[in-house]
Amino acid sequence: MFYHSKEWIALRDYVIKHYKGLDLFAYFIENKIVPASTGHHIIELKEDWSLRLTVSNIFPVSDASHNKIGAMYNKNKKGTQELLKEIINKCKF
Secondary structure, three states: OHHHOHHHHHHHHHHHHHOOOEOHHHHHHOOOOOEOOEEEEOOOOOOOHHHOOOHHHEEEEOHHHHHHHHHHHHHHHHHHHHHHHHHHHHOOO
16 A cells, blocks of 8 residues: 555655644644644645655645645645645745
């Protein structure tokens, strides 16, 4: 399974470290400092498998934010994806 692969674990850990361990959704949307524990694929694997290990497609989040983003995808996937891309583009850590 992909999410147990060495490649995914290494990339996820790299992205979390790159963004100083912050859940970017909680930080930019909820004005909270929450540690990130996983990565969310902005463009989901089922949409484009080739982006599965692309750093700019991984958004560091906590489990709670990951669930919130999932609910947002159900309502407005394209809009939510654009929001996440905008946040990534703002980050100059």
